[in-house]
Amino acid sequence: MGDTYxxxxxxxxxxxxxxxxxxxxxxxxRRYTPGGTLIxxxxxxxxxxxxxxxxxxxxxxxxxxVAVAEAPAADAPSEETLSAVVADLSQxxxxxxxxSLRALVGPALKRLGPSSRVxxxxxxxxxxxxxxxxxxxxxxxxxxxxxxxxxxAGGTANLVLVADGAIDNxxxxxxxLLSGRSAYVSGQVVRVGAGHPSPAADPxxxxxxxxxxxxxxxxxxxxxxxxxxxxxxATVVCVDIPAAGDALAGVANKVxxxxxxxxxxxxxxxxxxxxxCRSRHGGLDIVVHNAGxxxxxxxxxxxxxxxxxxxxxxxxxxxxxxxxxLSDEGIREGGHMVLVSSIAGIAGNxxxxxxxxxxxxxxxxxxxxxxxxxxxxxxxxVNAVAPGFIETEMTGKIPLATREMGRRVNSLxxxxxxxxxxxTIAWLSQDANAGxxxxxxxxxxQSLLGA
Amino acid sequence: MTQTRRAAIIGGNRIPxxxxxxxxxxxxxxxxxxxxxxxxxxxxxxxxERMGEVVAGAVLKHSRDFNLTRETVLGSSLSPATPAxxxxxxxxxxLEAAILVANKIALGQVESGIAGGVDTASDAPxxxxxxxxETLLKLxxxxxPQERAKAALGLRPGHLLPAIPQNVEPRxxxxxxxxxxxxxxxxxxxxxxxxxxxVASHQNLARAYDEGFFDDLMTSYMGLSKDANxxxxxxxxxxxxxxxxxGDREHGTMTAGNSxxxxxxxxxxxxxxxxxxxxxxxxxxxxxxDAETAAVDYVHGDEGLLMAPAYxxxxxxxxxxxxxxxFDFLEIHEAFAATVLSTxxxxxxxxxxxxxxxxxxxxxxxxxxxxxxNGSSLAAGHPFAATGGRIVASLAKMLHAKGKGSRxxxxxxxxxxxxxxxxxxAA
Numbered sequence: 001m002g003d004t005y006x007x008x009x010x011x012x013x014x015x016x017x018x019x020x021x022x023x024x025x026x027x028x029x030r031r032y033t034p035g036g037t038l039i040x041x042x043x044x045x046x047x048x049x050x051x052x053x054x055x056x057x058x059x060x061x062x063x064x065x066v067a068v069a070e071a072p073a074a075d076a077p078s079e080e081t082l083s084a085v086v087a088d089l090s091q092x093x094x095x096x097x098x099x100s101l102r103a104l105v106g107p108a109l110k111r112l113g114p115s116s117r118v119x120x121x122x123x124x125x126x127x128x129x130x131x132x133x134x135x136x137x138x139x140x141x142x143x144x145x146x147x148x149x150x151x152x153a154g155g156t157a158n159l160v161l162v163a164d165g166a167i168d169n170x171x172x173x174x175x176x177l178l179s180g181r182s183a184y185v186s187g188q189v190v191r192v193g194a195g196h197p198s199p200a201a202d203p204x205x206x207x208x209x210x211x212x213x214x215x216x217x218x219x220x221x222x223x224x225x226x227x228x229x230x231x232x233x234a235t236v237v238c239v240d241i242p243a244a245g246d247a248l249a250g251v252a253n254k255v256x257x258x259x260x261x262x263x264x265x266x267x268x269x270x271x272x273x274x275x276x277c278r279s280r281h282g283g284l285d286i287v288v289h290n291a292g293x294x295x296x297x298x299x300x301x302x303x304x305x306x307x308x309x310x311x312x313x314x315x316x317x318x319x320x321x322x323x324x325x326l327s328d329e330g331i332r333e334g335g336h337m338v339l340v341s342s343i344a345g346i347a348g349n350x351x352x353x354x355x356x357x358x359x360x361x362x363x364x365x366x367x368x369x370x371x372x373x374x375x376x377x378x379x380x381x382v383n384a385v386a387p388g389f390i391e392t393e394m395t396g397k398i399p400l401a402t403r404e405m406g407r408r409v410n411s412l413x414x415x416x417x418x419x420x421x422x423x424t425i426a427w428l429s430q431d432a433n434a435g436x437x438x439x440x441x442x443x444x445x446q447s448l449l450g451a
Numbered sequence: 452m453t454q455t456r457r458a459a460i461i462g463g464n465r466i467p468x469x470x471x472x473x474x475x476x477x478x479x480x481x482x483x484x485x486x487x488x489x490x491x492x493x494x495x496x497x498x499x500e501r502m503g504e505v506v507a508g509a510v511l512k513h514s515r516d517f518n519l520t521r522e523t524v525l526g527s528s529l530s531p532a533t534p535a536x537x538x539x540x541x542x543x544x545x546l547e548a549a550i551l552v553a554n555k556i557a558l559g560q561v562e563s564g565i566a567g568g569v570d571t572a573s574d575a576p577x578x579x580x581x582x583x584x585e586t587l588l589k590l591x592x593x594x595x596p597q598e599r600a601k602a603a604l605g606l607r608p609g610h611l612l613p614a615i616p617q618n619v620e621p622r623x624x625x626x627x628x629x630x631x632x633x634x635x636x637x638x639x640x641x642x643x644x645x646x647x648x649x650v651a652s653h654q655n656l657a658r659a660y661d662e663g664f665f666d667d668l669m670t671s672y673m674g675l676s677k678d679a680n681x682x683x684x685x686x687x688x689x690x691x692x693x694x695x696x697x698g699d700r701e702h703g704t705m706t707a708g709n710s711x712x713x714x715x716x717x718x719x720x721x722x723x724x725x726x727x728x729x730x731x732x733x734x735x736x737x738x739x740x741d742a743e744t745a746a747v748d749y750v751h752g753d754e755g756l757l758m759a760p761a762y763x764x765x766x767x768x769x770x771x772x773x774x775x776x777x778f779d780f781l782e783i784h785e786a787f788a789a790t791v792l793s794t795x796x797x798x799x800x801x802x803x804x805x806x807x808x809x810x811x812x813x814x815x816x817x818x819x820x821x822x823x824x825n826g827s828s829l830a831a832g833h834p835f836a837a838t839g840g841r842i843v844a845s846l847a848k849m850l851h852a853k854g855k856g857s858r859x860x861x862x863x864x865x866x867x868x869x870x871x872x873x874x875x876x877a878a
Contacts, residue, residue: 245670249493253528259493261666280732
């Protein structure tokens with residue numbers, strides 16, 4: 001599982017060789033630690049026009065004890081190192097207004113330290129009042145993704161698109177993108193809409209008092225999700241098949257939760273999960289549909305069984321379980337559901353037509369559920385994360401050349417860790433994030449695949 | 452002290468049972484018991500919990516494992532402030548441990564406890580011979596070089612042969628199987644009847660797996676997620692081909708197919724007061740109603756080694772004002788198919804019931820559809836001290852599904868002419 005290349009090119013001699021040859025030198029990413037600071041400031045905050053969100057971000061940073069830097073005058077550029085730039089472009093009316101972004105962010109890029117952040121804030125293009133405004137709003141996506149590719153030393157760039165009237169709902173998204181929780185998230189668009197976010201009483205334990213279910217929790221990404229949800233305060237019900245029972249018990253005991261041995265494809269899986277949560281923990285707030293399998297073969301060689309098994313475990317089972325989990329007795333009002341998709345579901349992958357079918361289907365399912373009247377009425381958010389190349393036992397078995405390729409073809413030149421996927425899921429499970437639903441967040445270090 | 456209360460059976464956990472020198476060949480008793488405890492802790496969310504006590508034992512036990520259960524607790528996710536002790540009553544160990552914990556709960560001395568057992572026939576304790584042991588002790592006592600030389604000279608090549616544990620009754624020199632063969636002959640148990648019981652055991656256990664019955668009773672271990680001994684395709688034709696292994700090797704009735712094999716495994720049961728269960732939002736499946744342990748004189752008397760349960764039954768029935776036929780489920784441990792059949796036949800026998808049990812009427816026949824309905828030791832295997840916990844947890848779950856007030860009987864025979872019995876009632 002170790003990334004030997006990263007170790008070599010970051011060693012003394014390796015650093016020189018890599019520099020001479022122009023080889024990519026992946027940085028050690030800044031990751032979240034409980035009790036740590038949100039980001040080691042200062043953060044440059046600015047924008048175009050009134051920049052109403054910039055004002056909110058300054059308040060947020062103030063509350064978190066992070067220093068705010070103002071844009072320096074053009075004739076007196078500052079050399080101070082910045083940890084992030086937040087640019088509020090929500091008020092752009094036409095393409096000429098984008099110059100505000102260039103003027104603010106462009107010079108600041110040279111002042112960014114390691115694992116720095118660029119967060120662009122815009123308004124929803126589809127709600128624009130005219131062609132020029134829509135074009136300008138849409139342009140932010142291209143700019144953000146370009147900046148992501150220009151970032152150095154583990155830095156990321158992401159875009160937050162805020163819908164009309166949802167200006168109060170963007171704080172949790174901005175905070176996530178500035179924090180170490182989003183270490184491996186870059187080039188992404190977070191769409192913030194209506195909803196009734198409630199900020200966490202204790203920012204260190206945003207999921208305190210919540211009951212969360214994680215399927216496929218025995219190992220890999222699932223185990224990391226259970227650990228992060230538990231760290232953030234949730235009581236975690238760890239679900240996996242009976243054959244993974246010993247590993248599952250280890251995870252459940254580590255996070256102080258409970259283990260529920262169940263095959264997600266069983267007809268009664270949803271009712272067993274719900275019954276367990278209600279009788280043992282008094283209810284259900286968060287569901288993470290993580291369980292998944294691969295049965296890779298070229299489509300030409302894929303038989304009906306390989307096809308059906310993957311589609312049913314990764315997608316069909318979620319539809320069946322949701323009938324119970326999203327019923328009136330299921331997830332409580334204001335709860336959250338996160339589905340684990342995959343970059344293969346976006347970009348496709350040779351030998352993974354069945355897997356890609358299931359993971360792309362997951363995205364369709366998120367679209368449908370986020371628009372579902374019943375789900376919306378009960379204030380339940382439904383989102384997906386799509387991991388890129390994540391260092392797990394599973395990816396450790398990929399042949400070396402393919403594995404190295406998978407690791408490097410992204411803006412951070414390295415694979416992500418299971419915890420990176422888990423952090424994004426934990427963020428999507430926060431009540432402070434109630435305005436974010438129907439999103440697919442890639443945790444891929446801005447992979448070139450499917451971009 | 453106030454009045455007693457019935458202890459609640461909340462659930463259980465076991466690892467799949469493996470055949471000797473199979474999947475768990477390199478696992479120790481402590482390894483298996485710890486894995487079983489961790490699975491139980493995870494199922495019931497007990498990480499960090501201080502339990503009233505944990506009681507377990509092993510029949511085949513290394514001398515280094517003198518504090519096996521406490522060491523297991525210390526290696527688990529339970530609070531290290533949880534006390535523990537070992538018990539041992541041969542194959543009755545697991546059930547007796549559950550009775551002990553239930554009794555403390557009944558008396559209000561503890562609010563919760565975990566009971567069970569573990570055994571390995573693979574990682575067996577091998578002792579040095581008696582001659583070598585005596586020589587080594589003499590050497591240890593020797594103070595002068597002369598004394599040491601003298602002690603060392605006492606060593607003989609034969610002393611170097613290790614003492615391997617044997618499945619033999621110390622007072623008769625006969626194996627359990629040989630004892631059983633005598634009893635089976637006395638009761639005229641046929642080969643066909645034994646094989647039928649064995650097939651039923653395999654089929655019932657296989658069906659229980661298919662129904663997911665064990666999903667919340669078992670935790671996979673070392674790659675096993677089902678009992679390795681289970682033969683779902685077992686049939687009378689296949690069993691009929693096996694040669695007798697006990698008693699008359701030509702015309703005998705007992706084969707490897709209708710006797711339990713040596714097995715490795717562990718099981719544990721979670722018990723508590725109703726209040727403790729409610730406080731922890733845990734289900735109460737059943738209560739332990741009563742228990743009785745009997746022993747027979749198989750050495751000088753003329754009773755069979757494994758017939759003690761036959762004697763325990765009338766005592767516990769009388770105390771509870773019940774008939775054998777009142778039970779919804781009967782769990783009679785299948786040490787051998789012949790054990791179950793001899794015991795059932797004895798209970799039907801007027802002379803035995805009158806002469807040996809002092810009853811006016813025979814106890815009578817049972818409805819065989821209530822016997823070992825989800826399989827028993829012939830199919831699952833029988834790691835000696837682990838059988839009690841396996842049965843208690845399974846029966847409690849079956850009774851709970853059957854409905855409040857339903858009752859089940861557990862009968863386990865044990866070496867030394869002993870038999871442990873318990874009554875459970877669905878909550």
